[in-house]
Amino acid sequence: MQRLEKVACKVVHPLPRCKSVRLKPNSTRCSSVFWAGAVEGEPELMLVNQAYGFYMELSRKQRPRAFELFVHFNEVFSTLPYAALLKPYRLLLVHGGVPTTMSSLKQVGKLPKKDLIPSNETAFQLLWNDPSEKVEEFSPSERGEGVYLYGRRAVERFLAKNKLQGIIRSHEAVEGGCSFSFPAEGSRWRLSRRLRGFKGLVLTVFSSKAYGITPKAAVIGRGSLSIESI
Structure with a gap:
């Protein structure tokens, strides 16, 4: 399936059977599989998906209306939530990670929407920031x-x-398709109810085939997490 078909599926199919996910800012239902399409990432940014081939694919398949469709698709992308909260396991789903400018999840619901090129500092960092074992707080990337x-x-x-x-995110082409950051053992912060198999504070799951990595998905059910190839 090519980019256009994947995007069309994302647009026309509602998120299925969700009993444990609340999307921000608008509540909705979703499944217990961490589906990257549930939240906005930088591939949904207009300049990025233009540079990385989505517009070229539209031009080949829908030449008379390519630019019109390109704008409409990006208008849809700009309405996606920046983050989702997976209950009852208290896991944040996000593309990038922790911003320097945000302390409370309540701030996510107040971020501006329909911003084709996000100018809000917090929204931008939610999409682009990465975890690093080499820093304690924040460091320029x-x-x-x-x-x-x-x-x-x-x-x-x-x-x-x-x-x-913890946090489940994507954004980085990690070896093996998934990687935990900041081992939970010895952490200063731990909830009493832990999800089995969640071995760190941050889990990176990469689902693109474009980097020669077998794409992975994080599947959560019956109190445990497993990583599966897709």
């Missing part, structure tokens, strides 16, 4: 201006403030 690496101390403070068990 090599990705560019306004992007940061976040460390264990920043994550623990954010999780404790919002009573979260």
Whole structure:
């Protein structure tokens, strides 16, 4: 399935059977599989999906209306929530991670929507920030201006403030398709109810085939987490 068909599926199919996910800012239902399409990521940004081939594919398949469709698709992408809360396990689903400018999840619901090129600092960092074992708090990222690496101390403070068990995110092509950051053992912050198999404070799951990595999905059910190839 190519990019256009995947995007069309994302648009026309509602998120299925969700008993444990609340999307921000609008509540909705979703499944217990961490589906990357549930939240906005930087591939949904207009400049990014233009540079990485989505517009070219539209031009080949829908030449008379390619630009019109490109704009409409990006208008839909801009309405996706920046984050989702998975209950009852208190897991935050997000594309990038912890921003320097956000302490409470309540701030997510107040972020501006329909912003084709996000100018809000918090929204931008939710999409672009990455975890790093080499920093404690925050450090500028090599990705560019306004992007940061976040460390264990920043994550623990954010999780404790919002009573979260951890974060599931994507954004990085990690070896093996998935990777835990900040081992839970010895952490200053731990919820009494732990999800079996969730071995760190942050889990990166990568689901793209474009980097020569077998895409993975995080599947949660009956109190445990498993990683499966897709």
